[in-house]
Amino acid sequence: MIQSFVFSDGKLAGRDLEIEALRIVRADKGLVLWVDLENPTDEEIKTILEGVFQFHPLAIEDCMTPSSLPKIEDYEDYLFVVTHAVEFTRTTKFATMEVDMFHGKDYLVTFHRTAVPSVTIMRDRMTKNAGVIARGPDRLAHTLLDLIVDHYGPVMDELRSELEEIEERMLARTPEKEFVNELLHVRGDFSRLRTIIRPQRDMIEKLARGESKMIRPIMLPYYRDVRDNLARLDETAINYHERLMLAFDIFLNKAAFEANEGIKFLTAVTAVTLPAVIIGGWYGMNFAHMPELQWRHGYLYAWTLMLTMTLVMIFYIKKKKWF
DSSP, rough: EEEEEEETEEEEEEEEEHHHHHHHHHHOTTEEEEEEEEEHHHHHHHHIIIIISSSOOHHHHHHSSOOSSSSEEEESSEEEEEEEEEEETTTTTEEEEEEEEEEEEEEEEEESSSSEEEEEHHHHHHHOOSSOOHHHHHHHHHHHHHHHHHHHHHHHHHHHHHHHHHHHHTSSSOOHHHHHHHHHHHHHHHHHHHHHHHHHHHHHHHHHTTTTTTTTTGHHHHHHHHHHHHHHHHHHHHHHHHHHHHHHHHHHHHHHHHHHHHHHHHHHHHHHHHHHHHHHHHHHHOOOOOGGOOOOOOOOHHHHHHHHHHHHHHEEEEEEEOO
16 A cells, blocks of 8 residues: 655655656655655565655665564765564564655655554544644654554563563462563563663664764754663663563572472471381391391381381481481
């Protein structure tokens, strides 16, 4: 699906143009054009990216090939950016959505294979706002990046809620396999979020320093604000990850303590029954010439010996506080 927006003096002047009209607007240097490709067909990709804008084949290839990391490439007359939006629900769990941007002097082209809430919100704003929206593509790019970063907050809140649940359940009697699997899953979500936030922060840092000629100096403070938001999110993710690792360590220590308590109990039971086992085994040997077998008080002697040694063992174990 192809959606297009044309801006004149920062105001929306038209939308959803035909291909030939896009070519005409593309040639008009007084207009700003935003073209959004959502799950486009191969024909639409070829028509827009190759035909209308004539982007570099490597950039188009990067666009069509999913990338797990953000990146930025500065071509001669446009900037190619790979960024990631995130989404998290208790049903679908953590998910990432790649958004690619081609940032030229008077146009912005966005490409994504799935519906992205940030892009949808931005399209709605462009449609409903009758005032000045964007006097340049760098303003459009900043708006989209800002919306993407804003959506990291709710995802962080959801992950924090799961972390707090884990911390509450950590000291409860939970089946070990279920708890460990859930803990490792949340740890994986935090790791994936960190692998997205940190490179994306570095990418925005390049734009905020004015390293690209596509970003006007007047827009640099806005990009620095996005960078600062990502830096705060990165610090928060690190803190949550450390809390998660601390919870994991406490759980392992608790499991080891419970295992030691079980071993201690079994050791105590073994020690208490050991005298009876030894004496019973000794006098249970079937030898013909054992003096105690003919002794009148042999049975009483054996029982007395077993009880005495058992009581001695119990006294010793209690003194050692094994149970």
